[in-house]
Amino acid sequence: MSQEYYELLVLAARYVFALLGVIVVWRATRWLRQDYRQRRWVMSALPDAGYIGTLYVMEGQSKHLSPDDSLPLPTEGLLGCGAGCDVRVLHPTVSRRHAMFEFRTDGLHLRPYRDERLQVDGHPLPQGCEAILNHGAILTLGGVMLQLRLFAGVQAITAFEPEPEPAKGERA
Amino acid sequence: MKSTKNESPIRLLVSAIVLFEAITLLLIAIKPPFLNTEALMLAVALPLLCWISTILLPKFVPMDQLLMALTNFLCGVGIIILYSIVPERGLRQALLFALGLGAMMAGVLFVRWIRNWKTLCWLMIPASIGLLLLPIAVGVWNNDVKNIIAMRWFGNFQPSEIVKLMAMLVLAHFFSQRRGIRRKLPALLFVAACLGVLLLQRDLGTALMYYLTALAMYFVSTGNGLISLLGLVGAAVSAVVAYHIPGFAYVRVRVAIWRNPWDTALGSGYQIIQALMAIGSGGLWGLGLGLGLPRIIPAYHTDFIFAVICEQFGLVFGVCVVLVYVALLARGFSIALRARRSFYALLAFGCTTLLGIQTFVIIGGVIKMIPLTGITMPFVSYGGTSLVSCLTLIGFLHGVSARIEADTEQDIAIVEASEDTYDYDYDYDDDDDEYDDEDDWEVAEA
């Protein structure tokens, strides 16, 4: 093939490449959009998706909170009345960020945010300590009493290995 | 129940990529005067690799299809451009790409299965510092930057790329849901040490990248806007200071040629001017693959490969390449936002931000939006360690995505299990629902 014809071929191919590039971008955006929509569908079809259980309000009355309420509990997050919290306990005695929790194989690890007061099963939690809660444990934040209820089947989830914390852990 | 895996057809996307790779390599192969069998081989091997990794592999190993396809596209563009200019480089890049896919696999499994990050992270810190210090001892100067170790049979090896991976894991681990500066201190000191070593090597671009990513990860994990802003301001101040310190003459040179390269058109401004001319020469559709004069652009195979893309393939294609990067980032960020645990979220976020900042800085430098920094374009630039480490970063993203998929499947299993339990034990007496629920919980507790 002579040089000239090859050059013509290359010049014609330019448009093909541009077209292919545009196709790649277009399909990628379409994939992202469809993925987003599917994710939303999954989340709405499984309202409990992402949550490992609930915190059942046993005591504690306020404008937005009353006994028998169930607060959904995700795998990891913040507990408090502030807007950035994963579990919002809307009660005046609860701090904006009251506690941090993380679910692991051996239960729900809970520790106060700064120097907030917590009670587990009636016993006050010493400062700097972390509590490990299992299903049915009672947690008291200020004037609110919550009971941990894990979904059946959550117990089978494997997660991190338990980390030895500098402070003592209290089994509930 | 509808499966949670995104089954939307990726086929057209992959077909477009496969077609692109095949046509370009065929074109290179039939270039007169003689048939290039090596290119012909590549024309078969590369699309095959693409198809295997995007369609076949996800059936066995949990991988995110879009990420795979887009990285294939970008790496393919790099291989093709390099091959058309210097075949040896293109071939080497292709081999390293295959190697990188293996590293990506390892990255996926690493992230998916490792549980105990703590000891691993404490091990990685001294290893990283050691690796970073290595070039100072035995390394070679590369432009003004001393960050490469030349190994005889291996080629050039850049330790800072490996450290990049370890730094991501270390930062993600130490920043995840830990309250208090005290817990984060090891990570912060580690970052400071890395930055210090990088500054010693005068690799300012990489230092900037690491710093901004670490800052972003810090902000995300603590939400402390004030300190993050102070960090940004601190970076800006130190940049201004560096501009005036005598030891950093090349910073002044870089800023000068950013402002007006035409003054030193044959001297220090030569690089950026040639790059701009290349971009201008391409026009909308490019000069054509193999036509044009890519070789006259200095560092065409590393820093300025984007200019070569614009020259040969045109602006439309160049913009598409940038949009592919953006799509990659979008996917990485969406993975980060969906993760359940803070470690995975931070890992995915850090990897994506790092890639994003790197891409922005290099493309911004090539089009003269910001001064040049010496960073290369991820996936496309020539460079073995860089390619492998970027692919491993993507592997981390795959891993996090795989974890999310596993978690979502568990959710479905839980819901179905609850329903099953419910149905199995209590399939009559609907009025006793409340009571039966309580019984159910007590059974589980026991």
Place this chain on the structure above:
Amino acid sequence: MKAMRRNMRLIVAIVMCLFVGLFAYFSYSVYFYGGRWFNNPYNPRLNTQRQAVRPGTVMDRDGEPLAFTDSGGTRRYARDNNTRRAVSHVIGDNAGNVNGVETFHAQYLLGFKTSILERLAQVFQGGERRGDDIYLTLSAKLNTYISRNFPSGRSGAVVILNYRTGDIYAMVSKPDFDPNRIDVAKREEGGSSLLNRATQGLYPPGSTFKIVTQAAALNNLPNARSRPYDCSGALEVEKSVVTEAGNNVHGNVTLQEAFAKSCNVTYSQLALELGYDRMNTEAAAFGLGDNFLFRDLVVYNSIYPTDKRSADDLAWSGLGQGRVLVTPLHMAMTAACIANNGVMVEPRLLRQVTGPQGQRRLLGAPRPYRTALSPETAAALRADMVAAVSTGSTGSGARIRGFTVGGKTGSAEAADDKTIQPHAWFVGFVDDPNHPLAIAVLVEFSGSGGQVAAPLARRFLQRAIDLGL
């Protein structure tokens, strides 16, 4: 986790904004500067292309060839010596010494604009590859005439353009050079003859800048037209004294008379009254301070500096002295704007570009660059400029029988040394729809604008009219 996600979304938004900025900057810089990056003497691709393609011919508006490649592959210029020198700056050269049409429009001349279908046709027909032919808006005859009648031994520039369409009919820069002997020109006087003074020479406009001051006064001071002005022959500012040329005292004058007589005292007073900001706004309306990115040619930017303010600087700036700098082409555009009802049209150099098989390339239509004045103000200024030529003492040298000519002379001091003569300026227009001409004449260091530049303008405009432009 929720807090973490929210923070992540913020960073994601920032990163996406960064990329949007990237796209915006990319599009902007490639759209405006892409051509300049490409059509650049430092671009080796042009040379490579030159070896494969026979460059096209550059002709004037009547088809007279000004640059062509002969069968041996050498680039040749106009046969007639005078013509060759007259258009030397506009044509430029291939080696990057002068940025003219040869370099700036290399993408046409070297065939970069041939489409793939044309290439196909050319390959099948077996001809040689050729670039596009360019027809300039220039009139070679007019340029030659101007070049021959410019005062010998003097430097300067002349620009004549069409104020409706922006077509440049003549652009002559003196001293000129012979493109066939460009090495000689490079050595002489440090290559000063290679500079295109019409587009790249920055000079103080002198009294021609009073057009801008007048416009500023009419726009901002409500009774500027009606109130009387008293010229005592001298105006004391803080550190300097503004005097008249030839130590004249004009006495009581109207605004139009002050304009026609080019009264320095009046205009420095007006400038002081208007202040930097209003003067700057008016100057900006006329395009000073703009980054000229014209499609057809490179023009250096004019400036009206507003840093380092002082009363003296302000007063002198109203007279076009001080630190104000303009190019002759820009002054021609200014005169054109006033003749064209306040609309400044973009200057054009390309009349037509045809491909090797005769197909016409798409060039942009003539388009307005700026609207500097309202039609009323433009009409007022037009009347003032016509008065300056018909009745005034300064511009009378530019009168042409049978035509209404408007203009403004200027004598721009360019050195503190009083023995060095000022630059002689004349900017003006012919108010006739059949001959919509605007002109700027600049003769360096030659004396009074009225005595040196205005008569030249008359001859050049007369010649242009005779040629039917």
